Amino acid sequence: MSLWKNTLWNLVGTGLPFLVGIVAFPYLVRHIGVEAFGVLTLIWALIGYFGLFDLGLGRALTQQIAAGLASQDHSHIPHLAKSGLAFTAGTGLIGGLVLAALAFPLGHIWLKVSPHLQYDTFCSLLLAALGIPLTTVSTGLRGVLEAYEDFGAVNILRMALGAANFGLPMLSVALFGPSLHDIVALLIAARLLVLVLQWKLVYDKLPSGWTRSAIQKNDAKQLLSFGAWMTVSNVISPLMVNADRFIIAGVLGAGVVAYYTVPFEVLTRLLVVPAALTSALFPRLAVTMMTDRGAAKRMYERSTRLVALGLVPLCLCTAAGSYLGLSVWLGHDFATKSWLIVVVMSVGLLLNGIAYVPYAAIQAAGNAKTTAIFHVFECLIYMPLLFFLLHYFGIVGAAVAWVIRVGMDLGLLLGNIKKSLFKTVKGGAT
Structure with a gap:
């Protein structure tokens, strides 16, 4: 399948759920309230963040199975797949236990949730903990499918899960009322269904009898050597992406989180274009x-x-239409508090989108250590900067800190590409 056809599948798979979200966000804000919706966005973020317990094995499976397919030596692929999936299941269980242990202090103390929402938040976090092993195993299964470049199946399931992620909360509110734990229960059920379907696809894709193959020590070591550095990135990068909303809740209260997270969620959904391209590009680059x-x-x-040319007009239009768009979508009051955040984040959207390509190239070459070191360095600067700007400039300061961080990330990645990855290669694009 061509790179562009794979990219189109990825674009549709990520973009269609975004359209469902456009309808879901105002509905949920009206029916469960701004604070409860802010808590829901935190739970979405936690389920995604605790997916880091896959230890980078999803991406490692893609990189190493794709390389094995290119070498025409397929004999070790069943062992490789089973080893990776077994580890993702075990580490996912550990992640679920960690989130369950943190559910009470998060719900009752750390997030500064209003008293009437605290118990509902606590129950929702306990349910969300069940989703962590589902998320990690699902990441491993998707890694196998992407190694085979089966982006059609991957994205049909991604569309279904993404649409459910936004659509099921509306259904839950309509059926059961504004209950967060009912919403989260439906979300976990959707993840379980998608996991079962992914398993069936992988089961049919790999050679017959692969589930009976032994877990090889060398395969596990090979995956973990790549995945260990991926884990550093998987811990630090989502931490930097999601920490701002938790810090905002801790400093300013959960009641203002939505004014930041709604623009952030919408704008980062516009990164579907570079994300779609680089997901398709990664296994192809690993081989090439x-x-x-x-x-x-x-x-x-x-x-x-291609990414830069596509994002520049998109970011300019987003910034120019920020106030009008938010007013029509969520109302004048919401727009007044959030439009400047959209303008600031539009700059970060461009920088972050371009960074997807060098990030994929460096990791496709097996250099997960490089991106991990960059993320650690960025985090050491970003966290104190975030606290400082949030304290003096409120949620707009948090947006400025994010833009500075993604700009730093792009600069480091481009510098590594120029000085290391393609240093001795002659000839540019044709």
Whole structure:
């Protein structure tokens, strides 16, 4: 399947749920209230963040199975797949236990939730803990499917889960009223169903009898050597992406979180274009890096230009129409408090979108250590900067801190590409 067809599948798979979210956000804000909706966005973030307990094995499975398929030596792929999936299940269970242990202090103390919402938040977090092992195993299964470049199946399921992520809360409110734990219970049931369907696809894709293959120590070591550094990125990067909303809740209260998270969620959904391209690009680059580094460089440069040219007009239009768009969508009061955040974040949207391509290229070459070190460095600067700007400039300051962080990330990635990854390769894009 062509790179562009895979990209189109990824774009549709990520973009369609976004359209459901456009309808769901104002409905939920009206029917459960701004504070409860803010808590729901935190739960969405927690389920995603605790997916880091896959230890980077989803991406490692994609990279190493794709390389194995390119080498025509498929004999170790069943062992590799089983080893990776077994580890994702075990680590997901650990992650679920961690979130369950944190549910009470999060719900009753740390998030500064209003007293009438505290018990509902606590119960919702306990239910969300059940979703962590489902998320980690699902990430591993998706990694296997992407190694085989089966982006059609991956994205049909992604569309279903994404639509459920936004659509089921509306259904829950309509059936059961404004109960957070009922919403989360339906979300977990949807993840379980998608996991079962992913398992069936992977079961049919891998050689017959792969589930009976032994877990090989060398395969586990090979996956974990890549995945260990991926884990550092998977811990630090989502922490930097999601920490702002938790810090806002802790400093200013959960009641204002939605004014920040709604623009953030909408704008980051616009990153579907670079995300779609780089998801398709990753297994192709992993193979091409081994066989033709010059072709890999040309593929990388074409992709970077395409992303930049697509995002510039999108970001300009988003910034220019921020107040009007929010007023029509969520009302004048919401727009008054959030439009400037959209303007600031539009700059970060451009920087972050371009960074997707060098990030994918560096990891496709097996250099997960490089991106992990960058993320640690960025976090050490970003966290104190976030507290400082939030304290003096409120939620707009949090948006400025995010833009500075993603700009720093892009600069480091481009510098590494130029000085290391393609340093000895002649010839640019054609």
